[in-house]
Amino acid sequence: MDGLHGLLDAVDRRIGHRRLLDLALKEEIPGGASWAYVFGSSALILFFIQLATGLLLATYYSPSATDAWASVAYLERAIPFGAFVRGMHHHAASAMVIIVGLHLLQVVLFGAYKAPREANWLSGLGLLGLVLAFALTGYLLPWDQTGYWATKVATSIAGTLPVVGDLVQRIAQGGNDYGHLTLTRFYALHVILLPLLTLVLIGAHLALFRRHGVTPSPAKSPEALSKIEQLWPTQLAYDAMFATVVVAAISMLSLTLGAPLEAPADPASNFIARPEWYFLFLFQLLKYFEGPLQIMGTVILPGLATTFLLLLPFLDSGPSRRLRDRKPWIAAMGLGLVGMAGLTALAVRSDNRDPMIAAQRVIAATEAARAKELAALGVPVEGPTHMLSADPLTRGARVFRQECATCHPLGDEVPEEIKGPELTGYGSRAWIRQVLRDPDSPRLFGKTKVSGMDAYAHLSSTDLEALVELVYSRRVPDAPPVEDTKAAALVEEHECGNCHDFEEAFGLDGPSLFGYLSESWVRSVVDQADAQHLYDQANDMPIFSTRLSERDRAAVVVFVLAQEALTPKDRWPSVDDPGPVPSPRIEPAKTSTPSGL
Amino acid sequence: MPEDRRTVLKVLSGVLGTGCAAAIGVPVxxxxxxxxxxxxxxxxxxxxxxxxxxxLPLDGTPVGIPVVVEAPEDAWSRLPPTEVGAVYLRRLPGEQGILAFTTVCPHLGCRIDYQPSRQHFVCPCHESVFGLDGQVTSGPSPRGMDDLGTRVVGGQIEVEFMRFKTGTARKVEV
Known part of the structure; x- marks a missing residue:
């Protein structure tokens, strides 16, 4: 030990580290250590966590509209700890907002903004502004649907400012619209300018804090205040304990939830933009002001609140820090807080009650999962948005929602007026069985002009299954002739062949079963369902060959035929399906995605 | 304050601080x-x-040919057909087959040129000179040019293209 002390002595004579350590650790706290003082140090620790995790994210991130999403998805998928570190960065940002908020409240309750600490207060508000600026710029960087659309709202708000709005918006987004330059700009702000400003302001805030010392609770008696304690070890231990709780909480959230990554930003989509939870009150505020009053919600009310905070030390200028002497100011702060909490609750409630939003969330989750699945095979240079919209399954689902879902029920999506057969589990044995049992059910052809087929619910289950297998097997090119199947006698007995062609003949009244439910058969229905060999005179379905592009028709067929693989077994009433069958055409999705839409 | 309480608090701070630093530092x-x-x-x-x-010239003159890969990958990207490098091909006398060298200099990775007038390979960076057989004739290169596996399929010459660590006497794939 003597050797070590000797070495430390020698080092101290040269660099003087002991004086610095003493300066840091022997800070005197009148009234002693308190749990009320832990928030500032935790905010500082969160800032360092953001520096460390942010540095790691920056080593994988590529700020360009064609690469950003793919690089984030790659970090999440392929790099060990990648998803965890990104989760930490995400949840530490939320924690930062909470901790900084608590810090501010503690300062208000203790009246710590009063003279001579006005500059402490103002530098703290500056840091709060930087926290929000970090949140706003960082939200866009993954270039996913939420980040893209929520940030668009923010820059559009800037665009509505009187006189300078257009210029401000163009400067903020780096041009006339969102693109590469928006990302490079937000990235530069987020990782260079904002951290530098924050370091400078933190330095000022800490120096001012050390200059004036802590502000003890106004309730403390003079005797209690006369007790002086040093920062080290009690206060520092309190700080360490609280910081550990914060780090443990964000670690748990990172491990369980991770950070969200929606589907890649798609300017053509109708994604419902929602900001992060701590901006929801501002979002909700926008709903109440219409037309020329819009500026109330975007600028005037938030501006008044900010001005109030900035002026608080000068408005509440009396010498007393006791709560009962500061009632109006405490009440104003309380009112503001209640207002923020209320608006946030209203925003969450109205979203949770809106079935449209619930449906959109299912679509968003399906597309996000599919995008990640495709990205694992490598993202083409055109970028992930192109990748996803070129994917037949995704494109087909979009076309289906637009063109087909207004008549055909599918999964949870039921049109206001059902006009076509339900397509949940379309092409599966369960679906075929239902058609055989009850073709005129209102869920199948009951609401169409297609009619005339007998219901076969009365058949024995062996006979019914034989027919199901017969119909199911028509889709493969080398399907055995009817005579060679177990259903041969049944087909004869029930005279199926009087209405349905089983070979390529196309002369009968009912729809041809030649190649039934194969890709080309379904495609011919999509193209022209009133063809003579299909539904002919009984058809109500629009003719899509002239209405949709070749690519969209091909995609919607892929989507419709994927329903067999995508639909969970319990979605169709007959759950006694004989089990999974290898589909000859469709590659089933690798992960279990919610059915369809 | 009692001294042992101070000690407990000091140790606690140290343990918690180290724990938090590890929770961030190890994953990062x-x-x-x-x-x-x-x-x-x-x-x-x-x-x-x-x-x-x-x-490929019958007289054994080397030909420099780019190597095009159908769908190379770079981290998250799947690229269109791309030239990922180049090789020198040379017919050996008689029926001895084909020799293929990568154009990457084994010294420090510059691109080697072929000089037809002198019938040898030269790296323009540090003036390593290689004979037609790829062996070093002068200059700093620690080993001869790196040869690659070849085969002929349906009249097409195919090369087993790969990259090697530079600056070492031993040829090691990277």
């Missing part, structure tokens, strides 16, 4: 160093067709 360093043991850029795998056999 883990993710930061992960690419060291990963293939992040995937170029050619196996043999790649480069030239029709009949296009």
């Amino acid at each position: 360093l883990g993710a930061l160093t992960a690419p060291a043991v990963r293939v992040t850029v995937k170029g050619a795998r196996g043999f790649v067709p480069v030239l029709a056999l009949e296009a």
Whole structure:
């Protein structure tokens, strides 16, 4: 030990580290250590966590509209700890907002903004502004649907400012619209300018804090205040304990939830933009002001609140820090807080009650999962948005929602007026069985002009299954002739062949079963369902060959035929399906995605 | 304050501080160093067709040919057909076959030129000179030019394109 002390002595004579350590650790706290003082140090620790995790994210991130999403998805998928570190960065940002908020409240309750600490207060508000600026710029960087659309709202708000709005918006987004330059700009702000400003302001805030010392609770008696304690070890231990709780909480959230990554930003989509939870009150505020009053919600009310905070030390200028002497100011702060909490609750409630939003969330989750699945095979240079919209399954689902879902029920999506057969589990044995049992059910052809087929619910289950297998097997090119199947006698007995062609003949009244439910058969229905060999005179379905592009028709067929693989077994009433069958055409999705839409 | 309470608080601070630092530091360093043991850029795998056999001069003159890979990958990207490098091909006398060298200098990775007038290979960076057989004749290169596996399939010359560590006497694939 003597050797070590000797070495430390020698080092101290040269660099003087002991004086610095003493300066840091022997800070005197009148009234002693308190749990009320832990928030500032935790905010500082969160800032360092953001520096460390942010540095790691920056080593994988590529700020360009064609690469950003793919690089984030790659970090999440392929790099060990990648998803965890990104989760930490995400949840530490939320924690930062909470901790900084608590810090501010503690300062208000203790009246710590009063003279001579006005500059402490103002530098703290500056840091709060930087926290929000970090949140706003960082939200866009993954270039996913939420980040893209929520940030668009923010820059559009800037665009509505009187006189300078257009210029401000163009400067903020780096041009006339969102693109590469928006990302490079937000990235530069987020990782260079904002951290530098924050370091400078933190330095000022800490120096001012050390200059004036802590502000003890106004309730403390003079005797209690006369007790002086040093920062080290009690206060520092309190700080360490609280910081550990914060780090443990964000670690748990990172491990369980991770950070969200929606589907890649798609300017053509109708994604419902929602900001992060701590901006929801501002979002909700926008709903109440219409037309020329819009500026109330975007600028005037938030501006008044900010001005109030900035002026608080000068408005509440009396010498007393006791709560009962500061009632109006405490009440104003309380009112503001209640207002923020209320608006946030209203925003969450109205979203949770809106079935449209619930449906959109299912679509968003399906597309996000599919995008990640495709990205694992490598993202083409055109970028992930192109990748996803070129994917037949995704494109087909979009076309289906637009063109087909207004008549055909599918999964949870039921049109206001059902006009076509339900397509949940379309092409599966369960679906075929239902058609055989009850073709005129209102869920199948009951609401169409297609009619005339007998219901076969009365058949024995062996006979019914034989027919199901017969119909199911028509889709493969080398399907055995009817005579060679177990259903041969049944087909004869029930005279199926009087209405349905089983070979390529196309002369009968009912729809041809030649190649039934194969890709080309379904495609011919999509193209022209009133063809003579299909539904002919009984058809109500629009003719899509002239209405949709070749690519969209091909995609919607892929989507419709994927329903067999995508639909969970319990979605169709007959759950006694004989089990999974290898589909000859469709590659089933690798992960279990919610059915369809 | 009693001295042992102070000690408890000091140790507690130290333990918690170290724990928090580890909770952040270990994952960050883990993710930061992960690419060291990963293939992040995937170029050619196996043999790649480069030239029709009949296009290779009979007199043994080397020909420089780019190597085009159908779908190379770079981290998250899948690229369109891309030139990922180049090779020198040379017909050996008689029926001895074909010699293929990568154009990457084994010294420090510059691109080697062929000088027809002197019938040798020269690296323009540090003036390593290689004979037609790829052996070093002068200059700083620690080993001869790196040869690659070749085969002829349906009249097309195919090369097993790969990259090697530079600056070492031993030829090691990277």
